[in-house]
Amino acid sequence: MAGKPVVVNFIGHAPSARQVDNLYFAFSLDEAAGLAVELAAQKAQSPREASNPPLAFATGQKYLRGLFSGGTLAYEAQYILQSYLPCVYANAPLNKEYRLANSLVSQAHTIVDLGEDEFTVGRLHPMLDNELRIRRLMQEASDPETAVIMLDVVLGYGAHPDPASELAPAISKARAQAEQAGRYLGVVAGVTGTDEGPRDMSAQMQKLESAGARVETSNEAMVRYAGRLLQALDSAASPPPAASVMPVDLAVLQRPLAAINVGLESFAANLMAQGAQAIQVDWRPPAGGNEKLMAIMQRMKK
Numbered sequence: 001m002a003g004k005p006v007v008v009n010f011i012g013h014a015p016s017a018r019q020v021d022n023l024y025f026a027f028s029l030d031e032a033a034g035l036a037v038e039l040a041a042q043k044a045q046s047p048r049e050a051s052n053p054p055l056a057f058a059t060g061q062k063y064l065r066g067l068f069s070g071g072t073l074a075y076e077a078q079y080i081l082q083s084y085l086p087c088v089y090a091n092a093p094l095n096k097e098y099r100l101a102n103s104l105v106s107q108a109h110t111i112v113d114l115g116e117d118e119f120t121v122g123r124l125h126p127m128l129d130n131e132l133r134i135r136r137l138m139q140e141a142s143d144p145e146t147a148v149i150m151l152d153v154v155l156g157y158g159a160h161p162d163p164a165s166e167l168a169p170a171i172s173k174a175r176a177q178a179e180q181a182g183r184y185l186g187v188v189a190g191v192t193g194t195d196e197g198p199r200d201m202s203a204q205m206q207k208l209e210s211a212g213a214r215v216e217t218s219n220e221a222m223v224r225y226a227g228r229l230l231q232a233l234d235s236a237a238s239p240p241p242a243a244s245v246m247p248v249d250l251a252v253l254q255r256p257l258a259a260i261n262v263g264l265e266s267f268a269a270n271l272m273a274q275g276a277q278a279i280q281v282d283w284r285p286p287a288g289g290n291e292k293l294m295a296i297m298q299r300m301k302k
Contacts, residue, residue, distance in 0.1 A: 154192045
């Protein structure tokens with residue numbers, strides 16, 4: 001199944017995301033069918049997207065650190081990472097429970113919006129001035145628990161005229177610093193811009209790639225790549241326990257079948273028609289399945 005697109009339609013449930021890796025979520029049966037035909041007609045996934053990221057990290061490296069220049073992309077990153085990581089701390093979190101105790105110090109997986117007022121009072125916005133972000137980049141690179149660093153690079157009017165000229169040398173230095181300490185530092189950059197914009201997007205990407213960064217052309221692609229990388233790293237660090245193989249007594253399979261059916265009565269009827277014992281439980285969801293009424297009833301019970 002690796003790399004193959006899968007279309008999912010949970011009838012009656014609105015998906016929280018349109019796509020998670022190779023899973024595509026549809027709102028209706030018609031949309032699911034149309035999406036399946038569209039995906040089948042597309043070319044096979046490129047090796048760059050389908051390949052599993054290399055795992056060259058040292059023991060103890062396990063956390064993601066995202067250093068963003070603005071809130072919109074930082075918020076989107078947090079939303080997407082919900083599909084990959086158990087929790088992400090931030091100075092401007094989606095979930096207030098995961099607010100950083102100190103915005104200057106990361107904890108576990110962290111997304112920092114350096115465009116927040118706490119960082120910009122009395123200084124230029126990080127889309128114009130890379131100094132603060134470069135300083136934080138070096139700080140995160142020195143943390144032995146940091147595995148991957150994400151950076152958004154926004155091109156266009158009102159942004160730094162050549163951000164890669166400052167970020168690329170810093171990335172090279174941070175990766176070299178980690179290497180000298182016996183660690184591998186993954187750096188992923190998401191470049192937001194167009195070829196027709198005021199900045200040479202291709203040249204910016206080339207500078208970042210030459211510094212050793214993985215470069216994506218969208219924030220979502222960057223975040224999903226980092227999420228997959230951290231998931232793979234977590235799996236490698238904590239392999240699941242080997243399943244114990246229990247012998248199967250084939251005599252058990254020859255015994256008469258007995259079932260308790262909850263839901264559609266026809267399921268129990270089919271079993272009984274084949275000589276099996278079955279009990280039908282006439283169960284219906286509270287309030288006819290109306291979630292709003294169920295919530296009201298639950299509060300009344302309390």
